[in-house]
Amino acid sequence: MKVAFFSAKPYEEIVFKAAATSLEKALSLEGTEREDGLPPTFSPISFTYFPHQLTAETALLCQGYDGVCVFVNDELNAKTLYILHEAGIKHIALRCAGFNNVDIATANELSISVSRVPAYSPETVAEHTLALILTLNRKTHKAYNRVKEGNFELGGLLGFTLHNKTVGVIGTGRIGQAVIRILKGFGCNILCYDPYPNKQLKQEGVVYTSLESLFSQSHIVTLHCPLTEQSYHLINEASIALMPKGAMLINTSRGGLIDDKSVINALKNGHLGYVGLDVYERESELFFSDHSQDIIQDDVFQRLLTFPNVLVTGHQGFFTKEALSEIAAITLDNLCFIAGDTRRNVQDNMVKHIS
Ligand code: NAI
Secondary structure, three states: OEEEEOOOOHHHHHHHHHHHHHHHHHHHHOOOOOOOOOOOOOOOOEEEEOOOOOOOOHHHHHOOOOEEEEOOOOOEOHHHHHHHHHHOOOEEEEOOOOOOOEOHHHHHHOOOEEEOOOOOOHHHHHHHHHHHHHHHHHOHHHHHHHHHOOOOOOOOOOOOOOOOOEEEEEOOOHHHHHHHHHHHHOOOEEEEEOOOOOHHHHHOOOEEOOHHHHHHHOOEEEEOOOOOOOOOOOEOHHHHHHOOOOEEEEEOOOHHHEOHHHHHHHHHOOOEEEEEEOOOOOHHHOOOOOOOOOOOOOHHHHHHHOOOOEEEOOOOOOOOHHHHHHHHHHHHHHHHHHOOOOOOOOHHHEOOOOO
16 A cells, blocks of 8 residues: 655654554564465555645645545645545545644545544543643743743742642543543642543543533633534633633643633733643644744734743654554554454544434
8 A cells, every 4th residue: 555645744754664663573474475475574555755744736646546644734625635546546444633723524435435543542632731831831942041041030920739729621531531630639629621521531420511611610721622613713702701810821732722812912911821732723834844044924923922820832742752652553553454354443433423
């Protein structure tokens, strides 16, 4: 199976090549027979790494490939999918959990299957969520610079004690649950909202409530739900108005969950006290590339960066050695399954269209 790997970064090539070597070794240990009788040391998947983002323009590179392997900011809208279909692409392997960047209905219509990596070390993203909360609160990023310059003044670094604070967790899937486990260790009170409450969490005493009550009682609101039609701009003028003055908002899920203009207004009038973002609605034009020599044209993004109480990271919640290795191994399993290796038990990683 020939796969065109888009938005490839050097660190991903290293990890995917290592995962492919492990897979070859495993297949060879399993004694997989080849029909042509050659030694079973072949890799059923071959990748060509393209640094480009997949868009309707770059989709033309896919001629002669069977599948594409893509990441969060590749654009698989209807236009791109039709070009992929014409080029002969039969499978899209997402190397991430979210699939909001793929027009699933059109993929379905064109019989292009889609797989994803639904769970890879949810603790990785949860730990980054805590990094944002703790950095915003205790201002270690500012303290680092001050101390380096010989300034040991504490003014402006005043934080709050996390113990006993109420944290509202929106979305209690894998990452939300990992966040809850960590926050419990800090002695926080947890309030949750999820249209499908988790029975186990309820048994453990975690309280589910309505969105309105979560917003109005939480010192910190953290988002761990997917971006869907229902969750688009979940954080808007009305929801922010319900939050207590000085509340902290954290988003490590998807940028489209937040209406940035409402967030900017709330930062300007002091209603929001802290904002930590690992994702941004128009991040595909900025993130994962070096724009340090460019004049950034996104004025909303630039305005966000001017606030002293806003911390933005460039979609790095997933970025640990452990998570990257898991992503590579699971993506290869998904592709082997698509290539016909029925021993891979990965049916749940296939994305189905729900009308
Ligand atoms: P999951 O599928 O395990 O859990 C999502 C939860 O959200 C489910 O319990 C679901 O019922 C709930 N949900 C669905 N619609 C909702 C709504 N409108 N309001 C509240 N809850 C809703 O997903 P997981 O693995 O926990 O990931 C959560 C999100 O984190 C992903 O959708 C993805 O966008 C993001 N993510 C970000 C990463 C990063 O590097 N920053 C890395 C991986 C995932």
